[in-house]
Amino acid sequence: MKQLKKSAKLANVLYDVRGPIVDAARQMEEDGQKIIKLNIGNMAPFGFDAPEEIQQDMIRNLPDSAGYSDSKGIFAARKAVMHYTQQQGIEGVTLDDIYLGNGASELIVMATNALLDDGDELLVPMPDYPLWTAAVSLSGGKPVHYLCEEDKGWLPSLADIRAKITPRTRGIVVINPNNPTGVLYPDDLLRGMVAIAREHNLVLLVDEVYDKVLYDDAKHTAMASLSTDVLTITFNSLSKAYRSCGYRAGWMIVSGPKGDATDYIEGLNMLANLKLGSNVPGQWAIQTALGGYQSIKDLVKPGGRLRRQRDLAYELITAIPGVSCVKPEAALYMFPKLDPVMYPIADDREFFMQVLRETRVMLVQGSGFNFPDNQHFRIVFLPHEEDLREAINRIAKFLERYRARFA
Numbered sequence: 506m507k508q509l510k511k512s513a514k515l516a517n518v519l520y521d522v523r524g525p526i527v528d529a530a531r532q533m534e535e536d537g538q539k540i541i542k543l544n545i546g547n548m549a550p551f552g553f554d555a556p557e558e559i560q561q562d563m564i565r566n567l568p569d570s571a572g573y574s575d576s577k578g579i580f581a582a583r584k585a586v587m588h589y590t591q592q593q594g595i596e597g598v599t600l601d602d603i604y605l606g607n608g609a610s611e612l613i614v615m616a617t618n619a620l621l622d623d624g625d626e627l628l629v630p631m632p633d634y635p636l637w638t639a640a641v642s643l644s645g646g647k648p649v650h651y652l653c654e655e656d657k658g659w660l661p662s663l664a665d666i667r668a669k670i671t672p673r674t675r676g677i678v679v680i681n682p683n684n685p686t687g688v689l690y691p692d693d694l695l696r697g698m699v700a701i702a703r704e705h706n707l708v709l710l711v712d713e714v715y716d717k718v719l720y721d722d723a724k725h726t727a728m729a730s731l732s733t734d735v736l737t738i739t740f741n742s743l744s745k746a747y748r749s750c751g752y753r754a755g756w757m758i759v760s761g762p763k764g765d766a767t768d769y770i771e772g773l774n775m776l777a778n779l780k781l782g783s784n785v786p787g788q789w790a791i792q793t794a795l796g797g798y799q800s801i802k803d804l805v806k807p808g809g810r811l812r813r814q815r816d817l818a819y820e821l822i823t824a825i826p827g828v829s830c831v832k833p834e835a836a837l838y839m840f841p842k843l844d845p846v847m848y849p850i851a852d853d854r855e856f857f858m859q860v861l862r863e864t865r866v867m868l869v870q871g872s873g874f875n876f877p878d879n880q881h882f883r884i885v886f887l888p889h890e891e892d893l894r895e896a897i898n899r900i901a902k903f904l905e906r907y908r909a910r911f912a
């Protein structure tokens with residue numbers, strides 16, 4: 506048979522977080538080597554357990570979970586999400602505006618599929634969480650990357666967003682708190698983005714899966730609470746704040762002037778019906794999670810495990826000569842920079858493959874987040890302090906050898 510080819514729509518799809526570097530690490534593990542994995546925000550393998558209350562409620566509801574649910578999800582969970590929007594100051598959300606899905610991921614792909622015609626453009630941050638660029642491409646759209654500026658604390662450049670709007674632009678993707686930079690956006694900036702969307706009649710697609718993973722008393726503002734006159738689709742899930750990514754329990758909220766978007770909303774409903782609902786046991790977890798004890802606060806407060814690991818990772822990584830980093834205020838990641846004079850790198854994918862081979866530490870290079878300068882990487886600070894220390898010490902030694910050879 507002739508070689509079976511993948512579709513051209515996959516040409517822009519990057520998934521290095523789970524891609525070739527993970528295959529190489531797996532091969533090394535099969536050869537008996539132990540790898541420290543700093544490549545993915547998967548919390549459970551690092552001992553961050555889902556709250557027991559959530560597990561118990563899922564178990565109790567399992568006998569009622571064998572049938573398909575309503576396409577948009579079970580009532581109790583959507584009601585809990587509706588109450589959550591009220592706590593966040595988002596106006597006018599009804600049960601009908603809430604869709605449950607197998608994680609935020611599935612809903613992100615659904616929302617872009619319903620929105621984009623071939624060649625339509627969506628503004629996506631750079632660096633990005635690569636699912637967004639992939640979802641736009643798979644939907645037949647064109648991802649257009651707007652710059653987040655490192656010297657301004659990785660905040661999106663409003664000027665760059667404006668400069669990249671064309672007659673084909675349909676919307677702006679906002680990831681706040683951000684993956685991979687760990688940055689939280691101030692209200693002024695969010696208002697600036699809302700103003701641009703208003704002026705150009707664009708949809709806001711807002712990914713807030715880290716909205717409760719906040720350090721140093723940082724406060725997150727739900728963008729939809731500021732964009733009451735702009736159609737806004739907000740995505741969230743239990744994956745991070747409730748350490749439950751395996752339950753695949755996410756939600757999407759439509760807010761703003763819905764009357765102007767009835768056709769788009771019909772498209773969302775069609776796609777929700779096509780997928781026949783999402784994982785029902787995971788849906789049962791949502792009400793308990795949102796209404797129960799918020800144990801994430803214990804992890805992020807001073808002395809909490811995530812906070813300690815963030816501080817340690819930041820301190821050790823920025824102590825390496827020629828490594829700079831914006832300190833994350835949120836999420837589970839940092840996006841440090843390697844000085845290009847001290848560390849000339851022609852191909853960052855090859856460079857971090859070499860890091861893996863020599864140090865047995867797996868990281869993802871900046872180009873995996875659609876950031877093309879070859880000088881960045883993302884570090885996940887989920888391992889216990891001892892493992893983080895070991896991993897970053899190995900990286901520091903690797904970089905010392907690299908400096909000696911190439912600088």
Ligand SMILES: Cc1ncc(COP(=O)(O)O)c(C=O)c1O
Pocket residue numbers: 546607608609610611634680683684712714741742743744750754755
């Ligand atoms: C910014 C961002 N959005 C969405 C997701 C996917 O989340 P979910 O597990 O809800 O599909 C992730 C996962 O890491 C993420 O970092």
